Amino acid sequence: MNTKVFDDRAPDSAELTAYDNGHLTDYLRLLDADADGADWREAAGLVFGIDVAREPGRAKVMHDSHLARARWMTEVGYAHLLGSRRG
Secondary structure, eight states, X not given: OOOOOOOSSOOOOSSOOHHHXXXXXXXXXXHHHHHTTOOHHHHHHHHHOOOTXXXXXXXXXXXXXXXXXXXXXXXXXXXXXXXXXXX
């Protein structure tokens, strides 16, 4: 059972947030599922721990938003992460 708390939408900040830091492994899980061609509903159910059949709209928003943020992390956010660990 997933005990993490997820916002319906991932951050849309140009900076790394505390939320991002708390969900790095979740972002990786979403990226892995996407790369493996997993159905978004399966990934959303496993990562977010929500009933996708009961809340399909919310699940889709959560999945798409967090996957987009995960992709941002691979393109931009990782540099913020590395910079914060240097000092």
